[in-house]
Amino acid sequence: MARRSHNAIIMKTFITRLFKGVVMGAANVIPGVSGGTIALITNIYEELIDSLKSFNLNALKLILKGEFKTLYNQLNLNFLIPIMLGIVLSILSLAKLFDYLLVEYPAHTWAYFFGLVLASVYYVGLKVKHWDWKIIAILIIGALVALTVSFVSPSPTENTSYFYIFICGLIGICGMILPGLSGSYILMLMGNYHLLMVKSINSISKITQALLNGNLSTFLSSSEFDLLIYFLIFLIGSVVGLIVFSNIISWIFNKYHDATLALLAGFVFGSLSIIWPWKKEICSSEIIDRNGEPLLVGYERYFPDLWGVNELFVVVMMLIGVLSIIFVEYLAKQE
Secondary structure (H helix, E strand, O other): OHHHHHHHHHHHHHHHHHHHHHHHHHHHHOOOOOHHHHHHHOOOHHHHHHHHHOOOHHHHHHHHHOOHHHHHHHOOHHHHHHHHHHHHHHHHHHHHHHHHHHHHOHHHHHHHHHHHHHHHHHHHHHOOOOOOHHHHHHHHHHHHHHHHHHOOOOOOOOOOOHHHHHHHHHHHHHHHHOOOOOHHHHHHHOOOHHHHHHHHHHHHHHHHHHHHHOOHHHHHOOHHHHHHHHHHHHHHHHHHHHHHHHHHHHHHHHHOHHHHHHHHHHHHHHHHHOOOOOEEEEEEEEEEOOOOOEEEEEEEEOOOOOOOHHHHHHHHHHHHHHHHHHHHHHHHHHO
């Protein structure tokens, strides 16, 4: 009976962490939302950073020596495997879904994530142990930095240089694990969001189909193969950035815990302007993308003058976003 109860607890913990990974992955797909925010409010952020920084030279030595049990414990794989599995499953499955939702229901999609991030500010702020004027000043600085980033115009052109794509991975992953600064939005500013977070990810399903249908040679000679190469280079850059950046964040967290949390809360609050649901796309009439359509270069934010069913539904989606964070916080307390 005790063994069965122990196994049930292990399974429940695995599923809970997997769900958190799925939510983090979903957040990272949307420009303006950070998976780091989800990790922070679900009480796994510091453990995640400490686990990621354990990918070091000592881990490499353990691999070479074949000491895999020690390696498993050092890397905290009991924690990382369900989290990373959830992130990967979410990104691969939701990339196409969000590509569709942002085209067909943009205001409703942005509204959901606006509520998500708005509620996150409150829960991140609760984690600061001692508030004083210095901590408040740091909070304001964080908000101003994120707000400034939100009004920077995206790069007008897609860049398929291998080195630039590697840099996108290096910088983008920093945003994906840093609460409030969206890695997807950073990629949008760099001009490569659609290339790397939609098209290149979708190429994985294309190569899978080619393997199953026995059409691998056709795939290798198509443009989809180039997209797969871009994804692999982006992935390498992301792994390198993850290892380096996690060590930096861990050191800062340990030395300046409350100040770091206040800065992150500021980042989260300032990022709200990025995902404001009511906005009009500003497109260049002179520059076109790969599909021959005017390229998105920014947004014009506004507040509705007339209210109808559609606008009320947008507000409902905001509330659902808030409730989602309350539910995620509940799961964190349960664990």
